Amino acid sequence: MNMKRLMIGAGVALALVQPVVAHHSFAAEFDANKTVTIEGAVTKLEWANPHIWIYLDVKDDHGVVQAWQCEGGPPNTLTRNGWSPNSLKLGDKITIDGALAKDGSKTCNARMVKLADGRTVFAGSSGGDNPPPPTLPKK
Amino acid sequence: MSRHAAARLIACLAMAAGIPALAAAQRAFQPPSGPTPRTAAGKVDFSGVWSKPYVPDMTKDGKDQKGMGVLPFTPWGETEWKAYDAAEGDYTGACLPFGLTRSVNTPEPMQIVQTEKYFAFLFEQNSWFVVVPIDGRPHRQGIPTWFGDSVGRWEGDTLVIDTVNFNGRTRLDTIGHPHSDQLHVVQRFSRPDLGHISYEMTVEDPKAYTKPIVNTRTFTLRPDWEMMEYSCEENNKSLWEGRIKPPKAPKS
Numbered sequence: 001m002n003m004k005r006l007m008i009g010a011g012v013a014l015a016l017v018q019p020v021v022a023h024h025s026f027a028a029e030f031d032a033n034k035t036v037t038i039e040g041a042v043t044k045l046e047w048a049n050p051h052i053w054i055y056l057d058v059k060d061d062h063g064v065v066q067a068w069q070c071e072g073g074p075p076n077t078l079t080r081n082g083w084s085p086n087s088l089k090l091g092d093k094i095t096i097d098g099a100l101a102k103d104g105s106k107t108c109n110a111r112m113v114k115l116a117d118g119r120t121v122f123a124g125s126s127g128g129d130n131p132p133p134p135t136l137p138k139k
Numbered sequence: 140m141s142r143h144a145a146a147r148l149i150a151c152l153a154m155a156a157g158i159p160a161l162a163a164a165q166r167a168f169q170p171p172s173g174p175t176p177r178t179a180a181g182k183v184d185f186s187g188v189w190s191k192p193y194v195p196d197m198t199k200d201g202k203d204q205k206g207m208g209v210l211p212f213t214p215w216g217e218t219e220w221k222a223y224d225a226a227e228g229d230y231t232g233a234c235l236p237f238g239l240t241r242s243v244n245t246p247e248p249m250q251i252v253q254t255e256k257y258f259a260f261l262f263e264q265n266s267w268f269v270v271v272p273i274d275g276r277p278h279r280q281g282i283p284t285w286f287g288d289s290v291g292r293w294e295g296d297t298l299v300i301d302t303v304n305f306n307g308r309t310r311l312d313t314i315g316h317p318h319s320d321q322l323h324v325v326q327r328f329s330r331p332d333l334g335h336i337s338y339e340m341t342v343e344d345p346k347a348y349t350k351p352i353v354n355t356r357t358f359t360l361r362p363d364w365e366m367m368e369y370s371c372e373e374n375n376k377s378l379w380e381g382r383i384k385p386p387k388a389p390k391s
Contacts, residue, residue: 024232025225025313028383048374050234050265071377076247076263076367102226103382 026099030109034100038068038108042092047075047085054088054096054110070096070110072123081122092116096123170334170360175296178255183296183330185251185258188366189358191338193246195313197354204356207342210316216347219317228384229315230308234265234371235386236285238309239302239324240340242267250366258291258298265371271300278303283320285309300326308389311342319346334360 026032040058052072057065072078088094095114101107110123168190176184192203199206212220231237237245247263253273260269273291281288283306291300307320327339336358343351377383 024377024383025229025315028225028229028232029377046374049368049370050373050375053374053376074247074369076369079367080364101382105382107382 026109029101030099031102032099035097036100036108037095037097038070039093039095040068042088042090042094043067044090045085045088049076050074052078054094054113056094056096058106066106068106068108070098070108072110072113078123083121087115088113089116098123168359168361168363171362173333175330175332178253180255182255182293183298184253185298185328185330185336186253188248188250188361188364189336190248190361190364191243191246191358192356194244194354194356197240197244197312197316197342197352203359204354207352207354210352211349213345213347213349215319216317216344219347220315223310223315223317225315226384228386229310230386231313232375232378232383233385234375236267236309237264238305239269239286239289240311240318240342241309241313242269242286243326243340244312247369248361248364248366258300261366263366263369266369273298273300280304283307287322287324294327296329298328300328302326317347318342318344321346336360 038056038058040056042054042056044053044055046053046055051074054070054072056068056070058068059065073081093116096108096110097112098108098110101109112120113123114120176186178184192201194201194204194206197207198210210216210220225232231241236242242260242262242264243249245262245264249263250261252259252261256272256274258271258273260271262268267286269286269289271289271291273293275292276290278288278290278301281304283304285306285308287302287305289300289302291298293299302324303322305318305320305322307318307322309318310316311318321344323343325341325343327341329337331337338356338358340354340356341351342348342354378385
């Protein structure tokens with residue numbers, strides 16, 4: 001299954017993980033030097049302030065399903081960026097690039113999300129001076 | 140064709156071409172153009188919903204903002220700065236009031252509502268607001284507060300908002316630059332055209348800094364945005380689940 005991918009890197013792609021947490025300090029919760037890419041199926045979306053939370057089941061390299069949770073931007077900012085509560089549906093296979101929580105839990109701060117239809121979109125707040133442009137859908 | 144009309148046409152063409160709204164919405168925005176608007180009394184009118192640059196570190200330059208550079212710390216200020224660690228509990232993680240400078244710094248928009256007597260900041264961040272008398276009255280002598288006490292005055296076409304009487308429990312910015320209860324903030328607003336505000340923030344705090352420090356920014360009018368509710372407490376999982384620490388009690 002394509003879901004079977006979990007990569008954790010350290011000290012790379014720092015530029016991709018600019019602090020995007022608006023309501024509190026990014027460094028209070030996440031480690032910008034510990035980047036993560038997770039691929040899995042959406043199990044729940046919490047579309048609520050101060051940040052959305054995406055829950056997904058991820059299979060590790062041993063085929064064991066692990067429950068992850070990743071924080072996105074505030075609903076208001078994401079709405080202005082074209083997101084809606086329907087942007088992610090239960091069961092959607094998505095890939096998240098982000099930064100790991102400092103406490104070692106399966107928690108991340110989502111920077112970019114590759115949606116089920118192939119588009120890759122910015123998932124953080126508009127705090128980034130220049131949110132990376134999304135890719136257009138693959139035809 | 141105005142830039143605004145052109146942007147609408149491009150958006151329509153993009154939709155017609157089948158480009159999803161999510162992708163189109165993440166492209167650059169061009170504000171409307173036109174002369175500086177004025178009130179019936181002839182004052183510059185700052186009303187509108189404004190996009191402002193996110194300034195998590197007021198020393199650094201960024202898009203639409205010029206930072207303060209190296210800060211002239213006093214010994215007290217430097218000690219406070221070196222001791223600060225957001226991971227040990229920052230007040231904003233508990234959704235306590237950000238304070239004036241940090242509210243202006245947020246990436247969320249703000250609406251300005253202006254009358255002849257008042258200028259109101261409506262911050263989308265946590266749905267906070269600050270109402271500033273601009274009719275010439277002096278500062279109130281009250282209990283120190285998170286946002287301080289603000290009064291405004293006109294210097295020609297520039298509105299100058301002067302704020303004192305802070306409680307000293309906030310930080311200047313997300314990265315945690317310090318200030319004390321001696322903080323004095325002066326904000327200068329001018330509107331060179333319809334689509335922009337030129338903004339200058341001067342921070343004075345003799346306990347924390349040896350001289351005033353200045354940060355300048357450009358705000359962009361967003362007539363296509365409406366303000367939205369932002370309840371910080373609604374789902375503050377990070378605090379509830381212990382990944383961020385609650386703030387420490389204030390020093391007495």
